[in-house]
Amino acid sequence: MGTRTPSPSPRTAPTEIIITETKGLYKQFFATIPHTTADWTLTIDGLVKKPLALNLSDIKALPAIEVMRTLECIGNPVGGPLVGNVVWKGAALKPLFDEAGLAPSAVRAAFEAADEYRTSIDLKYINHPGAFVAYEMNGRPLTPEHGFPLRVFFPGSYGQKMPKWITRIELVDRDVEGYWEARGWSDVAQVQTHAIIKQPAGLSTFALQRIPVWGIANAADVEIVKVEVKIGGDDWREAALLHGPTAEVWTQWSLDWTPPAPGRYTVLARATDANGRTQTRADEGVLRGAFPNGTSVIHRVVMKIADG
Numbered sequence: 001m002g003t004r005t006p007s008p009s010p011r012t013a014p015t016e017i018i019i020t021e022t023k024g025l026y027k028q029f030f031a032t033i034p035h036t037t038a039d040w041t042l043t044i045d046g047l048v049k050k051p052l053a054l055n056l057s058d059i060k061a062l063p064a065i066e067v068m069r070t071l072e073c074i075g076n077p078v079g080g081p082l083v084g085n086v087v088w089k090g091a092a093l094k095p096l097f098d099e100a101g102l103a104p105s106a107v108r109a110a111f112e113a114a115d116e117y118r119t120s121i122d123l124k125y126i127n128h129p130g131a132f133v134a135y136e137m138n139g140r141p142l143t144p145e146h147g148f149p150l151r152v153f154f155p156g157s158y159g160q161k162m163p164k165w166i167t168r169i170e171l172v173d174r175d176v177e178g179y180w181e182a183r184g185w186s187d188v189a190q191v192q193t194h195a196i197i198k199q200p201a202g203l204s205t206f207a208l209q210r211i212p213v214w215g216i217a218n219a220a221d222v223e224i225v226k227v228e229v230k231i232g233g234d235d236w237r238e239a240a241l242l243h244g245p246t247a248e249v250w251t252q253w254s255l256d257w258t259p260p261a262p263g264r265y266t267v268l269a270r271a272t273d274a275n276g277r278t279q280t281r282a283d284e285g286v287l288r289g290a291f292p293n294g295t296s297v298i299h300r301v302v303m304k305i306a307d308g
């Protein structure tokens with residue numbers, strides 16, 4: 001049998017918050033990418049005093065905000081790639097709802113999108129100062145696969161609750177079951193506290209040397225206060241943290257580890273947030289655990305340290 005060739009020298013941990021390139025951000029589609037035309041409008045109606053119909057120029061004429069925000073799919077498996085961190089530009093949602101004037105009976109906002117996707121969300125998320133609509137990502141207009149001309153964001157939510165290609169926001173007095181909710185996925189869809197190991201990748205082989213172990217951690221609009229790493233038979237060790245500008249951005253973590261000898265080593269990472277939630281459940285199956293609420297299973301990878 002052959003021997004696994006050692007991987008190139010391990011990369012040092014990033015010293016700045018990583019921005020995901022537009023082409024590298026994960027893409028999830030309910031159906032096909034819709035073709036939006038020049039007469040696109042966003043309608044805000046339902047239980048409001050003054051229905052609004054806004055085109056893209058109207059949206060861009062509003063005071064602009066530019067924010068870094070992490071986006072993650074509720075179906076992201078343990079340690080999975082369906083997460084990215086992007087700089088978005090757009091407009092705050094609350095002033096639009098203030099202009100429309102919500103009726104006292106309104107309790108939720110129901111979204112419709114050009115691809116016929118549907119979902120709804122509680123008003124407490126609508127009224128959050130961090131809720132906004134975006135028309136640019138990383139300094140360029142949204143691409144069609146990422147929601148051109150407009151997509152919506154709410155702090156702490158998985159992508160399931162933040163539709164692309166939105167065309168209508170209807171204020172309603174009841175829950176409106178969306179596509180994924182009807183199939184058993186969470187109706188709250190708030191990000192679970194979790195850490196992801198970026199280095200080592202699973203089944204990496206390194207020479208006997210100092211290895212930077214690092215990754216990211218994410219939670220629902222709450223700061224990550226601790227990430228701990230366990231390698232082989234060692235005790236849990238606390239990693240150094242690099243925070244983003246807000247709790248709505250992933251936290252990067254790192255520590256250096258020197259293997260005592262060649263062999264196979266299991267690496268685990270667990271996160272704790274400012275509300276005291278700590279990951280506790282380990283699972284042998286890397287692709288398990290996302291349904292129906294997103295995963296908080298502890299990420300586990302195996303690496304090999306080669307002889308010589």
